[in-house]
Amino acid sequence: MKLRTLEIALEGLDGFARPDPRIEQYSTPAVVAARLLHHADLLGDIGGKAVCDLGCGTGVLACGAALLGASRVVGVELDPGALAVAARNSARLDAEIEFVQGDVRDRALIEGMGPFDTVIMNPPFGAQDPHADRPFVDAALVLAPVVYGIFNSGSIPFLETYLSGRAEIEFAIGGIFPLKRTLPFHRHDVVGIEVEILRIRRL
Numbered sequence: 001m002k003l004r005t006l007e008i009a010l011e012g013l014d015g016f017a018r019p020d021p022r023i024e025q026y027s028t029p030a031v032v033a034a035r036l037l038h039h040a041d042l043l044g045d046i047g048g049k050a051v052c053d054l055g056c057g058t059g060v061l062a063c064g065a066a067l068l069g070a071s072r073v074v075g076v077e078l079d080p081g082a083l084a085v086a087a088r089n090s091a092r093l094d095a096e097i098e099f100v101q102g103d104v105r106d107r108a109l110i111e112g113m114g115p116f117d118t119v120i121m122n123p124p125f126g127a128q129d130p131h132a133d134r135p136f137v138d139a140a141l142v143l144a145p146v147v148y149g150i151f152n153s154g155s156i157p158f159l160e161t162y163l164s165g166r167a168e169i170e171f172a173i174g175g176i177f178p179l180k181r182t183l184p185f186h187r188h189d190v191v192g193i194e195v196e197i198l199r200i201r202r203l
């Protein structure tokens with residue numbers, strides 16, 4: 001599937017009905033999600049693979065993985081309201097996804113899932129809770145040998161220290177995350193947040 005075709009399919013999906021800033025509920029814009037998935041697929045990490053989307057929210061990454069022919073897609077998410085939107089989105093695309101309501105910090109849950117070939121995730125950036133992305137990184141490395149994640153630009157040195165000895169960052173693709181006004185304290189309609197899409201490989 002072409003990058004633009006994927007982007008158009010993901011653009012039509014619904015976002016969060018009532019985003020909760022405490023758990024940083026921002027849907028990944030279609031352009032960023034498609035970029036991550038397309039790149040991962042070119043490297044052989046999506047089509048025909050078992051893929052897990054951690055903190056799947058409204059399911060944009062999980063849906064994209066299913067559209068690219070993943071053999072199994074599981075989405076894990078804390079918020080039942082977001083999962084209801086995700087289920088609707090996947091039904092609209094005729095995408096078969098297993099949704100699990102749960103917390104990525106729940107060790108027993110994570111250890112009982114998988115194994116997967118690839119984890120895809122847009123974890124909280126830690127704007128509200130510093131290091132909120134760490135439990136996502138930990139869970140991802142339990143679940144799969146290869147992880148694609150979207151992080152705040154400038155996170156690499158911190159992540160490298162955190163990953164030390166467990167995994168390595170293989171490459172980063174930079175991009176601008178067009179964050180639309182979704183919360184009352186946002187002062188602009190759209191702001192560009194610089195992000196990095198990272199491929200992390202378990203050692």
Ligand code: SAH
Nearest residue numbers: 023025026027028055056057078103104122
């Ligand atoms: N992956 C989605 C949503 C990104 S926002 C997308 O790309 O559009 C981050 C998501 O992580 C939110 O849906 C939030 O509810 C979820 N989340 C935050 N903390 C979590 C936790 N501890 N366990 C599971 N999900 C969590």
